[in-house]
Amino acid sequence: MALKITVIGTGYLGATHAAAMAELGFEVLGLDVVPEKIDMLRRGEVPMYEPGLEELLRRHVAGIEGSTGRLRFTMDWAEVGEFGDLHFVCVNTPQRHGEYACDMSYVDSAFASLAPHLTGPALVVGKSTVPVGSADRLAAYLAEHAPAGGDAELAWNPEFLREGFAVQDTLRPDRVVVGVRSERAEKLLREVYATPVAEGTPFVVTDFPTAELVKTSANSFLATKISFINAMAELCEATGGDVAKLAEAIGYDDRIGPKFLRAGIGFGGGCLPKDIRAFMARAGELGADQALTFLREIDSINMRQRGRMVELTRQALGGGAFLGKRVAVLGATFKPDSDDVRDSPALNVAGQIHLQGGQVTVYDPKGMDNARRLFPTLGYADSAPAAVRGADVVLHLTEWQEFRELDPAALGEVAAQRLILDGRNALDAEVWRRAGWRYRAMGRPTA
Numbered sequence: 001m002a003l004k005i006t007v008i009g010t011g012y013l014g015a016t017h018a019a020a021m022a023e024l025g026f027e028v029l030g031l032d033v034v035p036e037k038i039d040m041l042r043r044g045e046v047p048m049y050e051p052g053l054e055e056l057l058r059r060h061v062a063g064i065e066g067s068t069g070r071l072r073f074t075m076d077w078a079e080v081g082e083f084g085d086l087h088f089v090c091v092n093t094p095q096r097h098g099e100y101a102c103d104m105s106y107v108d109s110a111f112a113s114l115a116p117h118l119t120g121p122a123l124v125v126g127k128s129t130v131p132v133g134s135a136d137r138l139a140a141y142l143a144e145h146a147p148a149g150g151d152a153e154l155a156w157n158p159e160f161l162r163e164g165f166a167v168q169d170t171l172r173p174d175r176v177v178v179g180v181r182s183e184r185a186e187k188l189l190r191e192v193y194a195t196p197v198a199e200g201t202p203f204v205v206t207d208f209p210t211a212e213l214v215k216t217s218a219n220s221f222l223a224t225k226i227s228f229i230n231a232m233a234e235l236c237e238a239t240g241g242d243v244a245k246l247a248e249a250i251g252y253d254d255r256i257g258p259k260f261l262r263a264g265i266g267f268g269g270g271c272l273p274k275d276i277r278a279f280m281a282r283a284g285e286l287g288a289d290q291a292l293t294f295l296r297e298i299d300s301i302n303m304r305q306r307g308r309m310v311e312l313t314r315q316a317l318g319g320g321a322f323l324g325k326r327v328a329v330l331g332a333t334f335k336p337d338s339d340d341v342r343d344s345p346a347l348n349v350a351g352q353i354h355l356q357g358g359q360v361t362v363y364d365p366k367g368m369d370n371a372r373r374l375f376p377t378l379g380y381a382d383s384a385p386a387a388v389r390g391a392d393v394v395l396h397l398t399e400w401q402e403f404r405e406l407d408p409a410a411l412g413e414v415a416a417q418r419l420i421l422d423g424r425n426a427l428d429a430e431v432w433r434r435a436g437w438r439y440r441a442m443g444r445p446t447a
Protein backbone atom coordinates (compact mmCIF):
# COMPACT_ATOMS: atom_id res chain seq x y z
CA MET A 1 0.00 0.00 0.00
CA ALA A 2 1.22 3.48 -0.86
CA LEU A 3 2.73 5.46 1.99
CA LYS A 4 0.61 8.16 3.56
CA ILE A 5 2.36 11.44 4.02
CA THR A 6 1.50 14.55 5.97
CA VAL A 7 3.12 17.93 5.43
CA ILE A 8 3.07 20.31 8.36
CA GLY A 9 3.32 23.97 7.36
CA THR A 10 2.11 24.88 3.87
CA GLY A 11 4.24 27.94 3.13
CA TYR A 12 6.73 28.00 0.33
CA LEU A 13 8.45 24.77 1.18
CA GLY A 14 5.44 22.86 2.52
CA ALA A 15 3.00 23.66 -0.29
CA THR A 16 5.58 22.64 -2.87
CA HIS A 17 6.57 19.50 -0.99
CA ALA A 18 2.94 18.44 -0.50
CA ALA A 19 2.13 18.85 -4.19
CA ALA A 20 5.33 17.08 -5.22
CA MET A 21 4.61 14.12 -2.92
CA ALA A 22 1.13 13.80 -4.47
CA GLU A 23 2.74 13.96 -7.92
CA LEU A 24 5.01 11.06 -6.90
CA GLY A 25 1.88 9.01 -6.17
CA PHE A 26 1.47 9.30 -2.39
CA GLU A 27 -1.66 10.14 -0.43
CA VAL A 28 -0.93 13.51 1.15
CA LEU A 29 -2.53 15.55 3.92
CA GLY A 30 -1.24 19.09 4.42
CA LEU A 31 -1.74 21.00 7.67
CA ASP A 32 -1.49 24.67 8.43
CA VAL A 33 -2.60 26.76 11.39
CA VAL A 34 -3.66 29.70 9.17
CA PRO A 35 -7.27 29.14 8.00
CA GLU A 36 -6.96 31.49 4.98
CA LYS A 37 -4.04 29.47 3.65
CA ILE A 38 -5.96 26.22 3.98
CA ASP A 39 -8.98 27.74 2.22
CA MET A 40 -6.83 28.90 -0.69
CA LEU A 41 -5.02 25.59 -1.03
CA ARG A 42 -8.30 23.66 -0.98
CA ARG A 43 -9.35 25.74 -3.98
CA GLY A 44 -6.05 24.89 -5.66
CA GLU A 45 -4.71 28.43 -5.24
CA VAL A 46 -1.19 29.23 -4.13
CA PRO A 47 -0.54 32.02 -1.63
CA MET A 48 2.62 33.09 -3.52
CA TYR A 49 3.92 33.27 -7.08
CA GLU A 50 5.86 30.18 -8.04
CA PRO A 51 5.98 28.97 -11.65
CA GLY A 52 4.26 25.62 -12.13
CA LEU A 53 3.08 25.19 -8.53
CA GLU A 54 -0.55 26.08 -9.04
CA GLU A 55 -0.83 23.63 -11.96
CA LEU A 56 0.77 20.90 -9.88
CA LEU A 57 -1.58 21.53 -6.96
CA ARG A 58 -4.66 21.60 -9.14
CA ARG A 59 -3.67 18.25 -10.59
CA HIS A 60 -3.95 16.64 -7.15
CA VAL A 61 -6.12 18.64 -4.73
CA ALA A 62 -9.24 16.67 -3.81
CA GLY A 63 -12.49 18.24 -5.00
CA ILE A 64 -10.97 19.94 -8.05
CA GLU A 65 -12.39 18.65 -11.29
CA GLY A 66 -10.11 16.15 -12.98
CA SER A 67 -7.68 15.95 -10.06
CA THR A 68 -6.24 12.71 -8.66
CA GLY A 69 -7.70 13.68 -5.27
CA ARG A 70 -4.50 12.51 -3.59
CA LEU A 71 -3.90 15.85 -1.82
CA ARG A 72 -6.07 17.21 0.99
CA PHE A 73 -5.65 19.94 3.58
CA THR A 74 -6.68 20.19 7.22
CA MET A 75 -6.18 22.18 10.42
CA ASP A 76 -6.77 19.17 12.64
CA TRP A 77 -3.69 17.72 14.36
CA ALA A 78 -5.51 14.56 15.42
CA GLU A 79 -6.36 13.83 11.79
CA VAL A 80 -2.71 14.35 10.85
CA GLY A 81 -1.50 12.00 13.60
CA GLU A 82 -4.02 9.37 12.56
CA PHE A 83 -3.30 9.65 8.81
CA GLY A 84 0.44 9.72 8.32
CA ASP A 85 3.14 7.09 8.08
CA LEU A 86 5.53 9.99 7.59
CA HIS A 87 5.14 13.57 8.78
CA PHE A 88 7.27 16.20 7.03
CA VAL A 89 7.77 19.30 9.16
CA CYS A 90 8.10 22.27 6.80
CA VAL A 91 7.45 25.30 9.01
CA ASN A 92 9.69 28.33 8.70
CA THR A 93 12.57 29.37 10.93
CA PRO A 94 12.90 33.15 10.45
CA GLN A 95 15.63 35.33 11.90
CA ARG A 96 14.80 36.33 15.46
CA HIS A 97 13.90 39.98 15.76
CA GLY A 98 17.00 42.04 16.46
CA GLU A 99 19.23 38.97 16.71
CA TYR A 100 21.25 36.71 14.45
CA ALA A 101 19.84 33.46 15.84
CA CYS A 102 16.89 31.80 14.18
CA ASP A 103 13.45 31.62 15.72
CA MET A 104 12.64 27.97 16.45
CA SER A 105 9.21 28.68 17.91
CA TYR A 106 7.26 27.42 14.86
CA VAL A 107 9.23 24.17 14.78
CA ASP A 108 8.87 23.68 18.52
CA SER A 109 5.15 24.34 18.48
CA ALA A 110 4.65 21.97 15.50
CA PHE A 111 6.36 19.18 17.46
CA ALA A 112 4.36 20.04 20.59
CA SER A 113 1.08 19.87 18.62
CA LEU A 114 1.96 16.69 16.73
CA ALA A 115 3.60 14.56 19.43
CA PRO A 116 0.45 13.74 21.49
CA HIS A 117 -1.20 12.36 18.34
CA LEU A 118 1.58 9.94 17.48
CA THR A 119 0.01 6.82 18.94
CA GLY A 120 1.46 4.29 16.49
CA PRO A 121 4.63 3.84 14.42
CA ALA A 122 5.50 7.00 12.50
CA LEU A 123 8.50 8.79 11.07
CA VAL A 124 8.67 12.53 11.67
CA VAL A 125 10.94 14.14 9.08
CA GLY A 126 12.33 17.61 9.71
CA LYS A 127 12.80 19.70 6.58
CA SER A 128 13.04 23.18 8.07
CA THR A 129 16.48 24.82 8.17
CA VAL A 130 17.53 24.62 11.82
CA PRO A 131 20.57 25.23 13.99
CA VAL A 132 22.76 22.13 14.15
CA GLY A 133 21.83 20.12 17.24
CA SER A 134 18.09 20.73 16.90
CA ALA A 135 17.36 17.23 15.55
CA ASP A 136 18.99 15.63 18.59
CA ARG A 137 16.87 17.75 20.88
CA LEU A 138 13.65 17.14 18.92
CA ALA A 139 14.24 13.38 18.83
CA ALA A 140 14.47 13.38 22.63
CA TYR A 141 11.29 15.47 22.77
CA LEU A 142 9.40 12.95 20.63
CA ALA A 143 10.64 9.98 22.68
CA GLU A 144 9.32 11.69 25.79
CA HIS A 145 6.02 13.12 24.51
CA ALA A 146 4.72 10.78 21.79
CA PRO A 147 2.47 8.03 23.17
CA ALA A 148 4.15 5.67 20.66
CA GLY A 149 7.51 6.30 22.40
CA GLY A 150 10.42 4.89 20.40
CA ASP A 151 8.06 3.96 17.53
CA ALA A 152 7.68 7.65 16.75
CA GLU A 153 11.08 8.26 15.24
CA LEU A 154 12.80 11.33 13.82
CA ALA A 155 14.81 11.85 10.62
CA TRP A 156 16.29 15.03 9.14
CA ASN A 157 15.95 15.72 5.42
CA PRO A 158 17.05 19.25 4.52
CA GLU A 159 15.49 21.01 1.56
CA PHE A 160 17.50 22.86 -1.06
CA LEU A 161 14.77 24.28 -3.28
CA ARG A 162 15.22 27.68 -4.87
CA GLU A 163 12.35 30.10 -5.22
CA GLY A 164 11.32 30.32 -8.85
CA PHE A 165 12.45 26.70 -9.40
CA ALA A 166 10.68 25.13 -6.42
CA VAL A 167 8.70 22.54 -8.39
CA GLN A 168 11.60 21.35 -10.50
CA ASP A 169 14.00 21.37 -7.51
CA THR A 170 11.56 19.26 -5.48
CA LEU A 171 10.73 16.72 -8.16
CA ARG A 172 14.27 16.52 -9.54
CA PRO A 173 16.61 17.60 -6.74
CA ASP A 174 20.42 17.72 -7.16
CA ARG A 175 20.64 15.37 -4.18
CA VAL A 176 18.56 13.96 -1.34
CA VAL A 177 20.23 14.11 2.05
CA VAL A 178 18.82 12.16 4.99
CA GLY A 179 20.01 12.14 8.58
CA VAL A 180 18.73 8.90 10.13
CA ARG A 181 19.20 6.76 13.20
CA SER A 182 17.69 3.49 12.03
CA GLU A 183 17.39 1.26 9.01
CA ARG A 184 13.63 1.64 9.18
CA ALA A 185 13.90 5.42 8.77
CA GLU A 186 16.31 5.05 5.86
CA LYS A 187 14.06 2.48 4.18
CA LEU A 188 10.98 4.72 4.46
CA LEU A 189 12.83 7.71 3.03
CA ARG A 190 14.25 5.61 0.20
CA GLU A 191 10.67 4.66 -0.62
CA VAL A 192 9.55 8.30 -0.62
CA TYR A 193 12.37 9.38 -2.94
CA ALA A 194 12.48 6.22 -5.09
CA THR A 195 11.42 8.07 -8.27
CA PRO A 196 14.04 10.87 -8.27
CA VAL A 197 16.70 8.39 -7.12
CA ALA A 198 15.79 6.03 -10.00
CA GLU A 199 16.23 9.04 -12.31
CA GLY A 200 19.76 9.54 -11.03
CA THR A 201 19.46 11.79 -7.96
CA PRO A 202 22.19 10.88 -5.44
CA PHE A 203 20.87 9.75 -2.04
CA VAL A 204 23.19 10.66 0.82
CA VAL A 205 22.63 8.91 4.14
CA THR A 206 24.21 10.43 7.21
CA ASP A 207 23.75 11.36 10.88
CA PHE A 208 21.66 14.22 12.29
CA PRO A 209 24.31 16.92 12.70
CA THR A 210 25.77 16.33 9.26
CA ALA A 211 22.33 16.50 7.63
CA GLU A 212 21.61 19.79 9.40
CA LEU A 213 25.05 21.17 8.53
CA VAL A 214 24.80 20.23 4.84
CA LYS A 215 22.03 22.79 4.44
CA THR A 216 23.64 25.67 6.28
CA SER A 217 27.05 25.04 4.78
CA ALA A 218 25.64 24.84 1.23
CA ASN A 219 23.92 28.20 1.70
CA SER A 220 27.08 29.66 3.26
CA PHE A 221 29.09 28.50 0.28
CA LEU A 222 26.65 30.07 -2.18
CA ALA A 223 26.67 33.33 -0.21
CA THR A 224 30.48 33.23 -0.21
CA LYS A 225 30.60 32.87 -3.98
CA ILE A 226 28.36 35.90 -4.46
CA SER A 227 30.24 38.08 -1.99
CA PHE A 228 33.54 36.95 -3.48
CA ILE A 229 32.56 38.15 -6.93
CA ASN A 230 31.14 41.37 -5.48
CA ALA A 231 34.46 41.99 -3.74
CA MET A 232 36.15 41.45 -7.12
CA ALA A 233 33.70 43.97 -8.60
CA GLU A 234 34.99 46.53 -6.11
CA LEU A 235 38.54 45.76 -7.23
CA CYS A 236 37.50 46.05 -10.87
CA GLU A 237 36.02 49.48 -10.19
CA ALA A 238 39.22 50.56 -8.47
CA THR A 239 41.31 49.44 -11.45
CA GLY A 240 39.13 49.82 -14.52
CA GLY A 241 38.65 46.05 -14.86
CA ASP A 242 35.47 44.30 -15.97
CA VAL A 243 33.96 41.89 -13.41
CA ALA A 244 31.69 40.22 -15.97
CA LYS A 245 34.72 39.18 -18.05
CA LEU A 246 36.58 38.20 -14.90
CA ALA A 247 33.70 35.97 -13.76
CA GLU A 248 33.46 34.38 -17.19
CA ALA A 249 37.19 33.68 -17.23
CA ILE A 250 37.49 32.21 -13.73
CA GLY A 251 34.24 30.26 -14.24
CA TYR A 252 35.82 28.21 -17.06
CA ASP A 253 37.91 26.55 -14.36
CA ASP A 254 35.90 23.42 -13.51
CA ARG A 255 36.94 23.72 -9.91
CA ILE A 256 35.31 27.15 -9.67
CA GLY A 257 32.40 26.83 -12.11
CA PRO A 258 30.40 29.66 -13.73
CA LYS A 259 27.35 29.74 -11.44
CA PHE A 260 26.69 32.21 -8.63
CA LEU A 261 29.35 34.57 -9.93
CA ARG A 262 27.05 37.34 -11.12
CA ALA A 263 28.17 40.56 -9.48
CA GLY A 264 25.63 43.20 -8.53
CA ILE A 265 23.62 44.39 -5.56
CA GLY A 266 23.98 41.06 -3.80
CA PHE A 267 21.87 38.37 -2.24
CA GLY A 268 18.63 38.75 -0.32
CA GLY A 269 15.49 36.73 0.27
CA GLY A 270 14.20 34.61 3.10
CA CYS A 271 17.12 32.17 3.15
CA LEU A 272 20.73 33.10 2.44
CA PRO A 273 20.98 36.21 4.69
CA LYS A 274 19.22 34.71 7.69
CA ASP A 275 20.81 31.29 7.30
CA ILE A 276 24.39 32.58 7.41
CA ARG A 277 23.54 34.73 10.44
CA ALA A 278 21.86 31.87 12.29
CA PHE A 279 24.87 29.69 11.43
CA MET A 280 27.23 32.25 13.01
CA ALA A 281 25.00 32.51 16.09
CA ARG A 282 24.96 28.74 16.48
CA ALA A 283 28.73 28.48 16.06
CA GLY A 284 29.01 31.02 18.88
CA GLU A 285 26.84 28.89 21.15
CA LEU A 286 29.00 25.88 20.34
CA GLY A 287 32.21 27.76 21.14
CA ALA A 288 33.25 27.46 17.49
CA ASP A 289 32.62 31.07 16.44
CA GLN A 290 36.16 31.48 15.08
CA ALA A 291 35.40 28.91 12.39
CA LEU A 292 32.72 31.16 10.93
CA THR A 293 34.06 34.68 11.42
CA PHE A 294 34.56 34.82 7.66
CA LEU A 295 30.76 34.75 7.26
CA ARG A 296 30.59 38.10 9.02
CA GLU A 297 32.67 39.50 6.19
CA ILE A 298 30.51 37.72 3.58
CA ASP A 299 27.44 39.36 5.13
CA SER A 300 29.07 42.76 5.31
CA ILE A 301 30.36 42.66 1.69
CA ASN A 302 26.82 41.74 0.70
CA MET A 303 25.12 44.53 2.61
CA ARG A 304 27.72 47.04 1.34
CA GLN A 305 26.65 46.49 -2.28
CA ARG A 306 23.29 48.14 -1.63
CA GLY A 307 24.96 51.34 -0.45
CA ARG A 308 27.40 51.17 -3.37
CA MET A 309 24.49 51.05 -5.78
CA VAL A 310 23.02 54.16 -4.17
CA GLU A 311 26.38 55.94 -4.52
CA LEU A 312 26.79 54.81 -8.13
CA THR A 313 23.39 56.31 -8.83
CA ARG A 314 24.32 59.56 -7.12
CA GLN A 315 27.55 59.85 -9.09
CA ALA A 316 25.88 59.00 -12.38
CA LEU A 317 23.42 61.81 -11.71
CA GLY A 318 26.34 64.20 -11.26
CA GLY A 319 26.80 63.88 -7.47
CA GLY A 320 24.96 65.83 -4.80
CA ALA A 321 21.50 65.29 -3.40
CA PHE A 322 18.74 63.14 -4.83
CA LEU A 323 16.20 65.86 -4.11
CA GLY A 324 14.16 66.57 -7.22
CA LYS A 325 15.60 63.58 -9.14
CA ARG A 326 13.20 61.09 -10.67
CA VAL A 327 14.42 57.53 -10.29
CA ALA A 328 12.77 54.59 -12.06
CA VAL A 329 13.37 51.25 -10.36
CA LEU A 330 12.87 48.08 -12.40
CA GLY A 331 12.47 45.17 -10.01
CA ALA A 332 11.32 44.86 -6.41
CA THR A 333 11.64 41.15 -5.62
CA PHE A 334 14.87 39.67 -4.26
CA LYS A 335 15.22 37.64 -7.47
CA PRO A 336 13.22 37.06 -10.66
CA ASP A 337 10.35 34.54 -11.00
CA SER A 338 9.24 35.15 -7.45
CA ASP A 339 6.94 37.63 -5.70
CA ASP A 340 9.08 37.51 -2.57
CA VAL A 341 10.38 40.87 -1.35
CA ARG A 342 11.86 39.66 1.94
CA ASP A 343 15.23 41.35 2.48
CA SER A 344 15.17 42.43 -1.15
CA PRO A 345 18.30 44.34 -2.21
CA ALA A 346 16.21 46.08 -4.90
CA LEU A 347 13.70 47.51 -2.44
CA ASN A 348 16.46 48.41 -0.01
CA VAL A 349 18.20 50.50 -2.70
CA ALA A 350 14.87 52.07 -3.74
CA GLY A 351 14.08 52.84 -0.09
CA GLN A 352 17.47 54.45 0.57
CA ILE A 353 17.14 56.76 -2.44
CA HIS A 354 13.57 57.61 -1.45
CA LEU A 355 14.68 58.47 2.10
CA GLN A 356 17.35 60.76 0.63
CA GLY A 357 14.76 62.73 -1.25
CA GLY A 358 14.68 60.99 -4.63
CA GLN A 359 11.33 60.58 -6.34
CA VAL A 360 11.28 56.82 -6.80
CA THR A 361 8.87 54.87 -9.01
CA VAL A 362 9.03 51.09 -8.81
CA TYR A 363 7.75 48.49 -11.23
CA ASP A 364 7.99 44.72 -10.79
CA PRO A 365 6.22 42.00 -12.81
CA LYS A 366 5.02 40.00 -9.78
CA GLY A 367 6.16 41.69 -6.57
CA MET A 368 4.04 44.87 -6.59
CA ASP A 369 1.50 43.86 -3.93
CA ASN A 370 4.14 42.67 -1.50
CA ALA A 371 6.34 45.71 -2.20
CA ARG A 372 3.46 48.11 -1.63
CA ARG A 373 2.69 46.46 1.69
CA LEU A 374 6.31 46.69 2.83
CA PHE A 375 7.15 50.16 1.45
CA PRO A 376 3.84 52.00 1.09
CA THR A 377 5.54 55.38 0.69
CA LEU A 378 7.42 54.52 -2.52
CA GLY A 379 5.89 55.41 -5.88
CA TYR A 380 4.64 52.56 -8.04
CA ALA A 381 3.79 52.19 -11.74
CA ASP A 382 2.02 49.36 -13.47
CA SER A 383 4.50 48.81 -16.28
CA ALA A 384 8.17 49.39 -17.03
CA PRO A 385 7.52 52.22 -19.52
CA ALA A 386 5.18 53.90 -17.02
CA ALA A 387 7.91 53.76 -14.35
CA VAL A 388 10.52 55.12 -16.76
CA ARG A 389 8.38 58.00 -18.01
CA GLY A 390 10.13 61.26 -17.08
CA ALA A 391 12.94 59.47 -15.17
CA ASP A 392 16.39 61.01 -14.81
CA VAL A 393 17.85 57.55 -14.25
CA VAL A 394 16.66 53.96 -14.60
CA LEU A 395 17.89 51.36 -12.10
CA HIS A 396 17.69 47.71 -13.14
CA LEU A 397 17.66 45.90 -9.80
CA THR A 398 15.99 42.49 -10.37
CA GLU A 399 16.81 40.60 -13.55
CA TRP A 400 13.38 39.61 -14.85
CA GLN A 401 13.25 38.30 -18.41
CA GLU A 402 10.68 41.03 -19.12
CA PHE A 403 13.38 43.66 -18.54
CA ARG A 404 15.84 41.94 -20.87
CA GLU A 405 13.16 42.11 -23.56
CA LEU A 406 12.50 45.84 -23.16
CA ASP A 407 12.99 48.02 -26.21
CA PRO A 408 15.64 50.59 -25.17
CA ALA A 409 14.80 52.85 -28.14
CA ALA A 410 11.13 53.10 -27.17
CA LEU A 411 11.99 53.64 -23.51
CA GLY A 412 14.45 56.34 -24.52
CA GLU A 413 11.53 58.28 -25.97
CA VAL A 414 9.78 58.54 -22.59
CA ALA A 415 12.76 58.89 -20.20
CA ALA A 416 13.99 62.36 -19.28
CA GLN A 417 17.57 61.13 -19.56
CA ARG A 418 18.90 58.00 -21.24
CA LEU A 419 20.82 56.76 -18.24
CA ILE A 420 20.54 53.16 -17.04
CA LEU A 421 22.39 51.54 -14.16
CA ASP A 422 22.37 47.76 -14.20
CA GLY A 423 22.52 46.51 -10.61
CA ARG A 424 22.41 42.90 -11.78
CA ASN A 425 24.86 42.90 -14.69
CA ALA A 426 22.16 41.21 -16.70
CA LEU A 427 21.26 43.58 -19.55
CA ASP A 428 23.02 43.69 -22.90
CA ALA A 429 25.14 46.83 -22.55
CA GLU A 430 25.72 47.14 -26.30
CA VAL A 431 22.01 47.06 -27.14
CA TRP A 432 21.31 49.89 -24.69
CA ARG A 433 24.31 51.92 -25.79
CA ARG A 434 23.32 51.57 -29.44
CA ALA A 435 19.93 53.06 -28.53
CA GLY A 436 21.68 56.10 -27.12
CA TRP A 437 21.70 55.18 -23.45
CA ARG A 438 24.55 55.69 -21.03
CA TYR A 439 24.81 52.19 -19.53
CA ARG A 440 26.68 51.61 -16.26
CA ALA A 441 27.00 48.53 -14.10
CA MET A 442 28.74 47.68 -10.85
CA GLY A 443 32.29 46.44 -11.38
CA ARG A 444 32.43 47.36 -15.05
CA PRO A 445 34.07 50.13 -17.06
CA THR A 446 31.85 53.12 -17.77
CA ALA A 447 31.93 53.00 -21.58
Ligand code: UDX
Nearest residue numbers: 159160161162163260261262266267268269271334335
Ligand atom coordinates in the same frame (compact mmCIF):
# COMPACT_ATOMS: atom_id res chain seq x y z
C1 UDX B 1 18.66 29.75 -1.74
C2 UDX B 1 19.46 28.50 -2.14
O1 UDX B 1 19.91 28.62 -3.48
C3 UDX B 1 18.59 27.27 -1.98
O2 UDX B 1 19.33 26.09 -2.30
C4 UDX B 1 18.10 27.20 -0.54
O3 UDX B 1 17.25 26.10 -0.37
C5 UDX B 1 17.36 28.49 -0.17
O4 UDX B 1 18.19 29.62 -0.42
P1 UDX B 1 16.81 31.26 -2.95
O5 UDX B 1 16.77 32.07 -1.70
O6 UDX B 1 15.54 30.87 -3.61
O7 UDX B 1 17.58 29.88 -2.67
O8 UDX B 1 17.65 32.09 -4.00
P2 UDX B 1 18.96 31.95 -4.87
O9 UDX B 1 18.62 31.58 -6.26
O10 UDX B 1 19.98 31.12 -4.18
O11 UDX B 1 19.43 33.47 -4.89
C6 UDX B 1 19.71 34.15 -3.67
C7 UDX B 1 20.11 35.57 -3.91
O12 UDX B 1 21.41 35.63 -4.50
C8 UDX B 1 19.19 36.38 -4.85
O13 UDX B 1 18.96 37.64 -4.26
C9 UDX B 1 20.00 36.48 -6.13
O14 UDX B 1 19.67 37.64 -6.86
C10 UDX B 1 21.42 36.54 -5.58
N1 UDX B 1 22.44 36.11 -6.54
C11 UDX B 1 22.45 34.83 -7.03
C12 UDX B 1 23.45 36.99 -6.94
O15 UDX B 1 23.48 38.15 -6.49
N2 UDX B 1 24.40 36.57 -7.80
C13 UDX B 1 24.44 35.31 -8.30
O16 UDX B 1 25.35 35.01 -9.08
C14 UDX B 1 23.42 34.42 -7.91
